[in-house]
Amino acid sequence: MEIEEMKALWSDMSNQLDQQKKLTNDIIMQMTQEKYTNKFKTLANYETIGAFVCFAILIFLILNIHKLDTWYLLGCGIVTMVFMFVFPVLTLRYLRKIKQFEIVNKNYKEVLVGFHKAKANLLNLQKVGVFASFIVIFTSAAVFAKIFDDKDFFMVERGVKEYLFLAFTLVLVFFFSRWGFRVYQKVANAAEAVLKELE
Amino acid sequence: MTKLVVSVLISRNNKNKMQKEEAFVELIKQNEGLIFKITTMYTDHYDDQQDLYQDIVYQLWKSFDSFRSESKISTWMYRIALNTALTRIRKKKRFGNSVSIDQVILKQTENYNQEFEERLKLVYAHVRKxxxxxxxxxxxxxxxxxxxxxxxxxxxxxxxxxxxxxxxxxxxxxxxxxx
Structure with missing residues (x-):
């Protein structure tokens, strides 16, 4: 099939589509009333709930920080608190940027470049998040062990069972992080290829 | 484009809501094929296509007031529709729900021709790649x-x-x- 043949087919299809009117006035006006499938909104809602959970943990940690009585437990507490604050705030900020991305006064190229850059920022943050969670899982375990059970996570004696559980958690987190990183990397690479195409 | 659409677009002071809605509905009706073609090209699944269709109509309505008659209305429509297609989030692929242009585009018309539709499918398949x-x-x-x-x-x-x-x-x- 040559391009000219494609053009002719396309033109025939366009003519036939013009004859086939499906939309009614009501349907069209309904479409303008509300975006009932706004996926960014859904994503932002989940992230907002997540952010509230993080902030609740943050407040709980601030109220109990006096219980972290060694320098390393205090360090773990600070790392966990920073993560609980910075990560949701940045995620919501980048999501808002994508959600409010202006498309009306931009051309195809500007939209592609701008949107992919906004998406890349979010993806990079998610990538950092995947690795940061690897650390935070331990800092938070140490902090909560101290606050709830008054136990020092680093000094407590462990049996084989506990070490096995720890190793299992590590392996699980490692594979999850690697999977997450690869997914984000793939999307980011695709976005980069599009930007290169436009250069 | 009907005279009604042109008159509303050119007259920036026309704030009559009813007239604006009528003009918009007329514009969409005249161009539903265009929106359909874009949504079919940029989506793989029926639900996704429906979502994108609505998104495009919504974006066109949102920017209908800001449209300036100095650029061609078709240019404005293509731009908004294509930009909307670019900035949507894809839904996960699901089985058994893919958009096939048969049964969707031409079957309802009197000139339905299976061979023609098969060739169209081929065009879409190549373009989607x-x-x-x-x-x-x-x-x-x-x-x-x-x-x-x-x-x-x-x-x-x-x-x-x-x-x-x-x-x-x-x-x-x-x-x-x-x-």
Missing amino acids: LNVVEKGLIFLLLEGKKYEEIAEITGLSPTNVGTKISRIKQKLKQQIVKK
């Missing part, structure tokens, strides 16, 4: 747009449009030969 930049360019070319107008919609220079389109033609040729 292109990347997002190429897809936009080939769509505008198939729509019969000149390089200058494609350049205006895409923001690329006319020379760049020409170069890219000849590359796309080559790519399509190779795809077709491979099959």
Whole structure:
């Protein structure tokens, strides 16, 4: 099939589509009333709930920080608190940027470049998040062990069972992080290829 | 484009809501095929296509007031529709729900022809294999747009449009030969 043949087919299809009117006035006006499938909104809602959970943990940690009585437990507490604050705030900020991305006064190229850059920022943050969670899982375990059970996570004696559980958690987190990183990397690479195409 | 649409677009002071709605509905009715073609090209699944269709209509309505009559209405529509397609989030692929252009596009018309539809499917299949930049360019070319107008919609220079389109033609040729 040559391009000219494609053009002719396309033109025939366009003519036939013009004859086939499906939309009614009501349907069209309904479409303008509300975006009932706004996926960014859904994503932002989940992230907002997540952010509230993080902030609740943050407040709980601030109220109990006096219980972290060694320098390393205090360090773990600070790392966990920073993560609980910075990560949701940045995620919501980048999501808002994508959600409010202006498309009306931009051309195809500007939209592609701008949107992919906004998406890349979010993806990079998610990538950092995947690795940061690897650390935070331990800092938070140490902090909560101290606050709830008054136990020092680093000094407590462990049996084989506990070490096995720890190793299992590590392996699980490692594979999850690697999977997450690869997914984000793939999307980011695709976005980069599009930007290169436009250069 | 009807006289009604033109009069509302040109008269910026016309704030009559009813008239604006009528003009908009008329505009969408006249161009529902255009929106359909874009949604079919940029989506793989029926639900996704429906979502994108609504998104495009919604974006057109949102920017209907800001449309200035100095640019062609078709240019404005193509721009908004293509930009909306670019900025949507894809839904996860699901089984058994893919958009097939048969039963959707032409079956309702009197001129339904299965062979024609099979060939159309082939065109869509080839176009869908292109990347997002190429897809936009080939769509505008198939729509019969000149390089200058494609350049205006895409923001690329006319020379760049020409170069890219000849590359796309080559790519399509190779795809077709491979099959």
